[in-house]
Amino acid sequence: MRPARFQQLLLDAAAGLPGTAAKAFADTGHTRHPYGIAVEAGGRTSLWQVAGLGAPGDKWSEPEPEPVLGTKASAVDVPGHAAWVSMVSQVLGRVTMPGVRVS
Secondary structure: OOHHHHHHHHHHHHHOOOOEEEEEHHHHOOOOOOOEEEEEEOOEEEEEEOOOOOOOOOOOOOOOOOOOOOOOOOOOOOOOOHHHHHHHHHHHOOOOEOOEOOO
């Protein structure tokens, strides 16, 4: 999934969270990174940068290929980031998109 599509996925998912507003970096004047979202929740704003790395031979100037569907990747423990992981899981848990599976 390329950064632009993932950014839109995050914006769509955040739109369904009560008390949360999200905007693309481009809509907030943030120009340091081309992709990302600014999330406002609980009186605070956090910036989530979106980055990507293409597969060998992938040309981002061409249309994105169809997602490759397969088995789920194994879980990774991120010590000290439980709150962040919980928030991202809540956002992504609302997503229904081919190629993205959250459990």
